[in-house]
Amino acid sequence: xxxxxxxxxxPLTPWTAALIAMLIMxxxxxxxxxxxxLLSSIKTxxxxxxxxxxxxPGELFLGNYAEVLSNPAVHRYFVNTVIVTVPATAASTALGxxxxxxxxxxxxxxxxxxxxxxxxxxxxxxxxxxxxxxxLFNGVGLIDTLWPIFLVHTALGIxxxxxxxxxFFATVPNALREAAILEGASEWQVLTRxxxxxxxxxxxxxxxxxxxxxxxxxxxxxxxxxxDEKRTIMIGIVNLKGQYTVAxxxxxALSLIASLPTLVIFLFFQRxxxxxxxxxxxxx
Amino acid sequence: xxRVTLENIRKSFGTIEVIRDVSLxxxxxxxxxxxxxxxxxxxxxLRLISGLEDVSDGTIMIGGRDVTRVAPSRRRLAMVxxxxxxxxxxxxxxxxxxxxxxxxxxxxxxxxxxxxVAERLSIADLLTRMPRQLSGGERQRVAIGRAIIRDPEVxxxxxxxxxxxxxxxxxxxxxxxxxxxxxDGVTMIYVTHDQTEAMTLADRIAVINQGRIEQVGTPMELYxxxxxxxxxxxxxxxxxxxxxGAVDDSGAVTFAxxxxxxxxxxxxxxxATIGLRPESFRLAGTGEADLVARLDHVEPLGAETLLHFxxxxxxxxxxxxxxxxxxxxxxxxxxxxxxxxxx
Amino acid sequence: MERENxxxxxxxxxxxxxxxxVFVVWPLFSSFWYSFTDxxxxxxxxxxxxxxxxxxxxxxxxxxxxxxxxxxxxxAAIVLPTLLGLALALLLDRQIRGARIFKTIFxxxxxxxxxxxxxxxxWIYQPDWGLLNAIISFVAGEPFTHAWLARPGSALWSVIVAxxxxxxxxxxxxxxxxxxxxxxxLLEVCDIEGATPWQRxxxxxxxxxxxxxxxxxxxxxxNSLKGFDILYIMxxxxxxxxxxxxxxxxxxxxxxxxxMGYGSAISVVLFLIALxxxxxxxxxxxxxxxxxx
Numbered sequence: 001x002x003x004x005x006x007x008x009x010x011p012l013t014p015w016t017a018a019l020i021a022m023l024i025m026x027x028x029x030x031x032x033x034x035x036x037x038l039l040s041s042i043k044t045x046x047x048x049x050x051x052x053x054x055x056x057p058g059e060l061f062l063g064n065y066a067e068v069l070s071n072p073a074v075h076r077y078f079v080n081t082v083i084v085t086v087p088a089t090a091a092s093t094a095l096g097x098x099x100x101x102x103x104x105x106x107x108x109x110x111x112x113x114x115x116x117x118x119x120x121x122x123x124x125x126x127x128x129x130x131x132x133x134x135x136l137f138n139g140v141g142l143i144d145t146l147w148p149i150f151l152v153h154t155a156l157g158i159x160x161x162x163x164x165x166x167x168f169f170a171t172v173p174n175a176l177r178e179a180a181i182l183e184g185a186s187e188w189q190v191l192t193r194x195x196x197x198x199x200x201x202x203x204x205x206x207x208x209x210x211x212x213x214x215x216x217x218x219x220x221x222x223x224x225x226x227x228d229e230k231r232t233i234m235i236g237i238v239n240l241k242g243q244y245t246v247a248x249x250x251x252x253a254l255s256l257i258a259s260l261p262t263l264v265i266f267l268f269f270q271r272x273x274x275x276x277x278x279x280x281x282x283x284x
Numbered sequence: 285x286x287r288v289t290l291e292n293i294r295k296s297f298g299t300i301e302v303i304r305d306v307s308l309x310x311x312x313x314x315x316x317x318x319x320x321x322x323x324x325x326x327x328x329x330l331r332l333i334s335g336l337e338d339v340s341d342g343t344i345m346i347g348g349r350d351v352t353r354v355a356p357s358r359r360r361l362a363m364v365x366x367x368x369x370x371x372x373x374x375x376x377x378x379x380x381x382x383x384x385x386x387x388x389x390x391x392x393x394x395x396x397x398x399x400x401v402a403e404r405l406s407i408a409d410l411l412t413r414m415p416r417q418l419s420g421g422e423r424q425r426v427a428i429g430r431a432i433i434r435d436p437e438v439x440x441x442x443x444x445x446x447x448x449x450x451x452x453x454x455x456x457x458x459x460x461x462x463x464x465x466x467x468d469g470v471t472m473i474y475v476t477h478d479q480t481e482a483m484t485l486a487d488r489i490a491v492i493n494q495g496r497i498e499q500v501g502t503p504m505e506l507y508x509x510x511x512x513x514x515x516x517x518x519x520x521x522x523x524x525x526x527x528x529g530a531v532d533d534s535g536a537v538t539f540a541x542x543x544x545x546x547x548x549x550x551x552x553x554x555x556a557t558i559g560l561r562p563e564s565f566r567l568a569g570t571g572e573a574d575l576v577a578r579l580d581h582v583e584p585l586g587a588e589t590l591l592h593f594x595x596x597x598x599x600x601x602x603x604x605x606x607x608x609x610x611x612x613x614x615x616x617x618x619x620x621x622x623x624x625x626x627x
Numbered sequence: 628m629e630r631e632n633x634x635x636x637x638x639x640x641x642x643x644x645x646x647x648x649v650f651v652v653w654p655l656f657s658s659f660w661y662s663f664t665d666x667x668x669x670x671x672x673x674x675x676x677x678x679x680x681x682x683x684x685x686x687x688x689x690x691x692x693x694x695x696x697x698x699x700x701x702x703a704a705i706v707l708p709t710l711l712g713l714a715l716a717l718l719l720d721r722q723i724r725g726a727r728i729f730k731t732i733f734x735x736x737x738x739x740x741x742x743x744x745x746x747x748x749x750w751i752y753q754p755d756w757g758l759l760n761a762i763i764s765f766v767a768g769e770p771f772t773h774a775w776l777a778r779p780g781s782a783l784w785s786v787i788v789a790x791x792x793x794x795x796x797x798x799x800x801x802x803x804x805x806x807x808x809x810x811x812x813l814l815e816v817c818d819i820e821g822a823t824p825w826q827r828x829x830x831x832x833x834x835x836x837x838x839x840x841x842x843x844x845x846x847x848x849x850n851s852l853k854g855f856d857i858l859y860i861m862x863x864x865x866x867x868x869x870x871x872x873x874x875x876x877x878x879x880x881x882x883x884x885x886x887m888g889y890g891s892a893i894s895v896v897l898f899l900i901a902l903x904x905x906x907x908x909x910x911x912x913x914x915x916x917x918x919x920x
Contacts, residue, residue, distance in 0.1 A: 178369070179363070179430075183434070
C-alpha cells in the first residue's frame with residue numbers, strides 16, 4: 001500500500017534528482033574511510049608514504065595480506081577470539097532464553113521491577129564493574145586466561161538477550177503454552193518443544209548481535225589478559241601497531257581480516273542484525 | 285463417563301474476586317453452556333475446571349474424583365481454545381499427535397491413531413499441511429482432533445466460534461452438536477457470550493454474571509421462566525422489554541398506563557418491574573388494543589419485523605407492517621407471558 | 628498449577644540470575660566498597676580510607692578535564708548522529724532505486740569494532756598523507772599538515788567525529804523503524820489536504836518521530852559515556868590528557884597508575900551519571916508507551 005503511494009508521489013523531478021545526488025554524496029562520504037583501508041591494504045608501504053594512498057592502484061599488491069596471514073601471532077589471536085566469542089554467544093543467548101521465557105510466560109509479583117533492573121544493566125558503562133571483576137578474577141587466579149572474558153561476556157549479554165527473548169516470547173500466544181500443558185507437557189517441554197522452535201528467527205537475531213559485539217570487544221581482553229598468547233584479535237591490532245609502525249598497508253590488511261567474520265555475518269544476516277538493533281535499541 | 289461437580293468455587297486475583305462461591309453439577313454426557321457478558325468470569329471458570337488456574341477455595345470433582353489439586357493433563361479433559369492454539373511449527377499430524385509424542389508413544393501407533401482421528405473428522409488429506417495454510421473451519425477441526433485423540437472424558441470449549449465469520453459459525457455450530465452426539469457420554473462444557481450459540485447447543489445453560497451463577501436450566505426454562513431481570517434480559521434476542529409497573533391486591537398488573545389481568549396468578553404485590561418479550565405482543569384489531577404507542581423506528585428483517593416504539597418498547601411481529609415512523613399503533617399483550625420481577 | 632509455576636520459575640531463573648548477580652550486580656556494589664579503600668591492584672590487602680578518594684576527585688584537575696570532555700562528547704552525541712541519522716532516514720524512507728544498498732552503506736560501520744573504526748580514522752587524520760589534509764591542501768592550494776590527533780585543540784573532536792560516523796547508522800536504523808511505524812493513511816491525509824512534501828515532513832512526520840528521537844538521543848548519550856575503545860586507539864586520551872573522558876580517566880587511574888581505590892571512586896561517579904540518564908530514559912520510555920501506545 002505504502003510503497004505504491006510513495007512510488008507515485010515521487011516521479012523523477014529536479015527535486016528527487018537533487019535528493020538522489022545528495023544521497024550519493026553522503027554515501028561516498030560514508031564509504032570513504034572503509035575504502036581507504038581497503039586501498040591501503042593492497043598497496044606497498046612505500047606507495048602510501050609517497051602520498052599515493054587514495055588513488056586506485058594499477059596492480060593488486062597482496063604482500064600485506066601475506067604478511068598478516070603468515071604471522072603466527074595473528075593465528076593465535078584469531079583462535080583465542082573464536083574460543084571466547086562462540087561459547088559466550090551461545091551461553092548468553094541460552095541464559096536469555098531461560099530468563100526471557102519466565103518474564104514473558106510465568107510472570108510473578110515484582111517481575112517487572114526485576115526485569116527492568118536486568119535490562120538497565122546493558123546501559124551502564126563497563127568501567128563501573130571493572131575493578132571488582134579484576135580483583136575477583138585475580139583472586140581466583142584466572143587473570144591471563146580466556147575464562148574471565150567468556151564469563152563476563154556471558155553475564156553482560158544477559159540484559160539484551162533477556163530483553164529480546166522476553167519481547168519475542170510475549171508475542172507467542174499464551175494459549176499455545178496452555179494447550180501444550182493440557183496435552184501433558186511440562187514447562188520444560190513447552191520451552192523446548194514449542195517456544196524455542198518458534199523463536200528460531202529471534203535466536204538468529206540475538207546470535208548475530210552477540211557475536212558481533214563480543215568479537216569486536218576490546219576492553220575486557222585488555223583488562224583480563226596480559227601475555228600475547230591470550231590476546232584476542234582486537235588487542236592484536238593494537239599490539240601489532242607497534243611492530244608495523246609505518247607498515248600502514250599491513251595494518252590495513254589486519255584490520256580487514258579481523259573484521260571479516262563480523263562483516264560476513266552482517267552482510268548475510270543484515271535483516272536480523274538490524275532487527276535486533278532496533279528491537280533492543282541498544283549498544284553500539 | 286464423567287460427571288463434573290463444582291463445590292463452592294471461589295477465585296480471586298489479588299483483591300479482586302472474579303468467581304464468588306459457584307456450585308454447579310454437570311451430568312455425565314451433558315452439554316453445558318456457560319454464558320454471560322464479557323468479563324463475567326465464565327472463561328475463568330473454564331480455566332479453573334481445566335486446572336490452568338488454581339481455585340482460591342472450593343472443590344472440583346471430575347468423575348467422582350477430587351481433582352482440585354491435580355495437574356491439568358491428569359484431569360482427563362481436553363480443551364479447544366478460542367484461537368485454536370495450533371502449534372504453528374508443526375503440521376496437522378504433528379499437532380494432533382503432539383500429546384501422544386510427549387507421552388513417548390511409539391511412532392507407528394501415533395501415526396495410526398492420528399490417521400484414525402483425521403478420518404473421523406474428514407481432514408485426512410490435510411495431515412501434512414501447516415496450520416497457517418488452513419481455513420478457519422479446518423483449523424477448528426484440527427483443534428478438535430487434537431482434543432479427541434486423547435479420549436478425554438470432559439471436553440472444554442472456550443468461545444471456539446468467535447473467530448469465524450457468520451456463515452461458517454452456523455456450520456461449525458452444527459458440527460459441534462454432531463460431535464457431541466457422536467462422542468457418546470463425553471461431557472462438554474462450552475463457554476460463549478453469544479446467547480444464540482448457548483440456546484442452540486446446550487442441554488443446560490448456566491447464566492453467569494459478575495462471578496456468580498444467576499440461573500441454571502434448559503434453554504426453554506431460561507427463556508420462559510427467567511429467575512431475574514439479568515437472565516431475562518440476557519437470554520433472547522431482541523432483549524426483553526422492561527417497564528416500571530405495579531401489581532395491585534387483585535393481582536392485576538399496571539404498566540405504561542394500562543392495567544391487565546395476567547392469566548397465571550401473580551404472587552408479588554406492589555411495585556414491580558414488568559418484563560415483556562418482543563414476541564408477546566400482537567397488533568390490535570379495532571377496539572381490542574391494550575395500549576397505544578407511537579412508532580419510532582421500523583426494522584424490516586424479511587421474515588419478521590421489529591417495531592420500536594417510543595414507550596420504549598420493542599415488538600416483533602411476523603408480518604410486513606404498512607406503518608411508518610410517527611404512526612400510532614394499538615398493541616395487544618399476550619396475557620400468558622407477562623414476567624413480574626422485583627423493581 | 629501455581630505450585631508448578633513457582634517451581635519452574637526458580638529452576639529457569641536460577642542460572643541467568645546467579646550469573647548476572649555474580650558478574651554484574653555484585654561488582655557494581657563492590658565498586659562502592661573499593662572506592663573507600665586504597666587497594667593498589669596487586670596487594671591482596673587494602674586499607675579503609677574513608678572519603679579520601681572522593682576528596683581527591685575534588686582536587687583532581689584531570690578529573691575536571693575528563694568531566695568537561697565527557698560533557699562535550701555528550702552534546703556532540705545529541706547533535707551529530709541524531710541529525711544525520713534523521714536526515715538519512717528521511718531521505719531513504721521512500722522507494723528509491725538502490726535504497727537498500729544505501730542503507731547497507733550507512734549502517735555498515737555498526738558492525739565494525741571501535742578499534743578498526745579508530746584505525747581507519749587515524750589514517751584519515753594522518754598529517755602527511757591522510758585524506759582530510761589532502762582534501763584541505765587541494766582546496767587551499769597549498770600543503771596543509773595539521774596533526775589532528777596530536778594537537779590538544781583538535782584531538783577530542785576528531786575522535787568524536789569518527790565515533791559519530793559509526794553511531795549514525797544506529798540512529799538511522801531506529802528512525803527508519805519509527806518511519807515505517809507511521810500509518811500510511813496519515814500520510815495519505817496529507818496528500819488529500821494538499822500538503823507540500825516539506826510541510827508533510829515538518830508538520831506530521833517529525834512530530835510523530837518524537838518517540839524515536841527520545842530513543843536515539845538517549846542511546847547516543849548513554850553510548851557516549853562508554854566511549855573508550857575508539858579513544859584508546861586514536862589518542863589514548865592524549866595529548867596531555869586533552870581528550871580524556873571519564874571512562875578513560877578511570878582506566879588510567881586504575882590500570883596505569885594502579886590506584887584501584889581511586890579508580891573505583893571515579894567509576895562510582897560514572898555510575899551515578901549513567902543512573903540519572905538511564906532513569907530519565909526509562910521514564911521517557913514509559914511516557915512514550917502511555918502516549919503513543
